[in-house]
Amino acid sequence: MKWTQRRFNPDTLRVEQVPLSRREILRGVALRGLLVLGIGASSVWLVDQLFQSPADRARDREIAFLEGQLGDIREEMTLMEAAMEDISERDDAVYRTILGVPPVPEHLRHPGIGGVDRHAEVRGHVHSEEVSALRARVAGLQRSLVAQSKSLDEVTDMALEFEKRLESIPAIQPVRNEDLGRMASGWGYRIHPIYKVRKFHYGMDFSAPQGTEVFATGDGVVVKVKRLYNGYGRHIVIRHGFGYETLYAHMSKSLVRRGDKVQRGQVIGHVGSTGTSTSSHLHYEVHKDGVKVNPAHYYFNDLSPLEYEAMLEASEVENQSLD
Ligand SMILES: [Zn+2]
CATH class of the missing domain: 2.70.70.10 (Glucose Permease (Domain IIA))
Known part of the structure; x- marks a missing residue:
């Protein structure tokens, strides 16, 4: 079978059956294919929009709600981390300095997690990376809280000892000395x-x-x-x-x-x-x-x-x- 097309011939003034070139055939097939695909995709989208079930719609709303909540929690985490940093700095710069003890070493305030992949269970989802990052920050904050709490226990003990020290160290003149003439x-x-x-x-x-x-x-x-x-x-x-x-x-x-x-x-x-x-x-x-x-x-x-x-x-x- 040969691909042909009816075309008007201006020389003979007649309509004739003309065989198509290989290139013309390929172009024709490609154009029709694209058209079919386009119509198909639009129909699927249209059907999906028109006939989305109430359950699907509720699920989409739920996902949007959770994404919003995730964003809020991320912002709150940032504030809490800043507050934690502030408390650590005050602990080192004020309490420990007044009581004359060295600051808490960095490796105790920010201890490592160890080699275990603790977020393996959240892998393979659309929000995996975000959730994993958030969980790492929560874990970091927990460790800082434990370290800070220990440090404050220590500071409390030292403050009590400091009070005793203040009463014990010689701090007055051994004779009454109102006019300093003595x-x-x-x-x-x-x-x-x-x-x-x-x-x-x-x-x-x-x-x-x-x-x-x-x-x-x-x-x-x-x-x-x-x-x-x-x-x-x-x-x-x-x-x-x-x-x-x-x-x-x-x-x-x-x-x-x-x-x-x-x-x-x-x-x-x-x-x-x-x-x-x-x-x-x-x-x-x-x-x-x-x-x-x-x-x-x-x-x-x-x-x-x-x-x-x-x-x-x-x-x-x-x-x-x-x-
Ligand atoms: Zn003397």
Whole structure:
């Protein structure tokens, strides 16, 4: 069989049957094929639109609703992550800094998940990637919450300990010192009153009449009450804990015994001039972790900034000490 087409021939003025070329045949077939496909697709779409079941429509509405909810949850996650970050920063920068403990290490705040694919069950769906990303963020936030909660427990414990520490460390002057006139000699090189040589004076001398009350400068336990004929003379040592000890020397009388618990401000004895001393005064020392430190740094509880400055100035004069 041959493909032919009826065509008008202008030379003969007649309609003739003309055979079609191979190219014309192919084009004809392709055009008709496209037309059929186009009509077919449109019909399917039209039928789907016209005859969609109520169940289908409800399902589409449900999917749209869930997509909207997913978007809302994503936004809320962003806010929660920011809040969490803020809490972590405050924890490190404020609480931990005040209490003098190092920040929580990064690997504890943001621990890894491990090698397991925890989102395998959500793979293979249209929204797999979104759901998987969201679940990863929720898991991250959970881990941060656990780490932060542990950190705050630690901070609470430390704050309680800190309170005890504040009561224990020496923080007042050992004699009543309203006019600061009793501060006679401070920390540093001083001329020794007896040997007349320049020696380092490891404490602070408060000149006061014999019998003046001497106070424990922080809570603690009396670990030494001793009477020497030279050196410190009659002296008391109090252990405050946290590495602190204080020493009160040249006293005329002690009112506590070894093992006694004392509180800050409690009278432990009287000023005198026992041991190596030229006049009635109290020699006071603060020891931190076994090392003598400048007592001037430990009067923060009972001096105003101005008084503190005056005391510091007086204590720095390189005069003659009293012991
Ligand atoms: Zn002294």
